[in-house]
Amino acid sequence: MPTLDNQVALVTGGGRGIGRGIVLELAQEGADIAIGDIDLANAEQTAGDVRDLGRSCSVVELDVTNEDQAAAAIAKVVAEHGRLDALVNNAGVVGKNVGGVSIELTDWDACYEVNLKGIWIMSRAVVDQFRTAGGGKIVNIASIAGRRGGAGLAHYNASKAGAISVTQSLASDLGALNINVNAVCPGLLWTDMWRQLEAMIGGDPADEVVDRRKFFESFLESNCPLQREQTPEDIGMAVAFLASDRARNITGQALNVDGGIQMN
Secondary structure, three states: OOOOOOOEEEEEOOOOHHHHHHHHHHHHOOOEEEEEEOOHHHHHHHHHHHHHOOOOEEEEEOOOOOHHHHHHHHHHHHHHHOOOOEEEEOOOOOOOOOOHHHOOHHHHHHHHHHHHHHHHHHHHHHHHHHHHHOOEEEEEEOOHHHOOOOOOOHHHHHHHHHHHHHHHHHHHHHHHHOEEEEEEEEOOEOOHHHHHHHHHHHOOOOHHHHOOOHHHHHHHHHHOOOOOOEOHHHHHHHHHHHHOHHHOOOOOOEEEEOOOOOOO
């Protein structure tokens, strides 16, 4: 029996990459979906795939750094679907530069605004709805990069560490309202974000160079005990569990889905 039968989940940044994997896994588990995204073309394409699975799916234009859009998105989802049971804060960025002093203040600002402040804005926007409904689930997509600092990505790592911290704070604040707040920390996935990193680290953005996955596969071989990359579907299955009643007594936790790269 599907674990999310007839529930409704809003996934930010759900049109592609990890977000798409989350959306499809939630739909497989019986949920109806709302995709909040600034990229409406990809969101509509993913929405079509959800409908092919027999679930309803709406798309709402959403910049998670904008409080008015956050509130409007929550209201629209409830109006169209009649309820909202889970919020998945997946939207994320890595900035335009990597590598120590090459990181610009604009990169810090982008990571802070989307990866951390966006979680806070969306979570605050959904509280009244969850209070009225008698509870709800919030799942934040952090990263194993937030578990410890590392070279070249100080801005991104810090924002993801903040995402884990704000998850714990929200769990403490919202537990009395029967709102569970947890995080999933993805490991190594070949997504558009990693393609961007491959180009920046290698210093050559040409598709034929990036597609060799040189740095991605080197890191995987050296650091992953299970010796295999993770997929958006892997992250989606973890999110589906945390969004379900099977996780009703789990809150304030950050679950690594990384093949053992980071053990804690």
